[in-house]
Amino acid sequence: MSTWTFDFTDRKIVITGGSRGLGFQMARAFSSLGADVAIASRRLAACEDAAAVITAETGGTVRPYALHVADWEQCTRFAQTVWDDMGGVDVLVNNAGSSPLYDSISGISEELYDKVIGLNLKGPFRLAALLGEKMAEAGGGAIVNISSIASLHPRPATVPYSAAKAGLNATTTALAHAYGPSVRVNCVVPGTFLTDVSHHWDEEAFTERAQTFAAKRGGEPEEVVGAVLYLASSLASYTTGALLTVDGGASS
Template identity: 90%
Template sequence: MSTWAFDFTDKKIVITGGSRGLGLEMARAFSLLGADVAIASRKLAACEDAAAALTAETGSTVRPYALQVADWDQCTDFAQTVWHDMGGVDVLVNNAGSSPLYDSISGISEELYDKVIGLNLKGPFRLSALLGEKMVEAGGGAIVNISSIASLHPKPETVPYSAAKAGLNATTTALAHAYGPSVRVNAVVPGTFLTDVSRHWDHAAFAKRAQTFAAQRGGDPEEIVGAVLYLASSLASYTTGALLTVDGGAPD
């Protein structure tokens, strides 16, 4: 091991869902540490704006891409394109995800169910399969999946999402064995983070619930960064197939 410091100089990093929220904070951190970063989401304009702002702030190259992660063929094309554009990929962060609301479990439509599974499980699998194989051929790399505490403690209001993220956990373990020893595959399991989505919450109700957390608050988006950097770095050289929970000590 050459250093105890995080150094991603000239490393090629791909982050889905990288234009806002947790993904944007990850992109900022990698960029500040010298990486060449690609961010992708379904809204190209948002990625273009975020990439321009990060490039101006950090001085590192940030590339914007449009990608519907739930679309199998788009994932196939994106994996080929981003590998070619960047001259390889060292780290893939499967961050894109969503948990839509629904009125009742029986009222969940097939369209909603398929969308949730596609975005949170199918797409990350496809990107990991394609880029993971290329990383093995190139001699190494790391994949970091962003799961959710809902995968470990499912609730009635998160049935499709919990199922998808539980599947992502299983995929993480399986791919760690498939692509080891040269490519490490791990997952971060976040709890409640106060991103732009949290603006629509009942804040009084959340503040009461947060008192049951060991940290007694929700997480700030930048507080996910340390876990992701660790799993993506050489400091985690003996960490693979792991689920790293970052939830402020939330109860079950």
């Protein structure tokens, strides 16, 4: 019998980039629905603070971890550590990412390029490969990668980021086939969300650009949550290898 609800009671959820922005809202949502949540980012103190806030709100268990997602060996160690600590993982959300600014395309340094690829593609691949394999051996699970509409509509200001996120889209499809049918691998493709990064934007210029969106505005961080919960839940039992765009109609 199907249950038409989001119930994550006792499910083990791992979210990278979970201390702020979209990842923090995802962690709040999963915790409020009964999940045992692990959040990871480079700054352990930020994860500890975020975990304390969520636990105070939901009463759930939220575990903080330090992890530099762009570091292959750290990802390798983290995958084993979080699996052991939680007694398995049911859902991995590869949310950590960044799109640094640069003055010109030819001025992009090798260091910046490698950093962007490492954080947005290499690390998510490594975590998904390791935890996906463990999930498959344990009987199933779900991986939700967080991409960007920049992967589908690349622009001069996002060359390395667009390339990395396009690679993440391709990785999503490949791993869906590699670990199916027991592990589902999907991708949320967000548009412009008003996270803390947006505080540094030219507000007037963005407001004007947003008029080209069907929604006429940027998204609030909590508005990505429904898509992630769906792809992580049993309601998405026949959804795998999919890209789910959540962009307020910006790319339509």
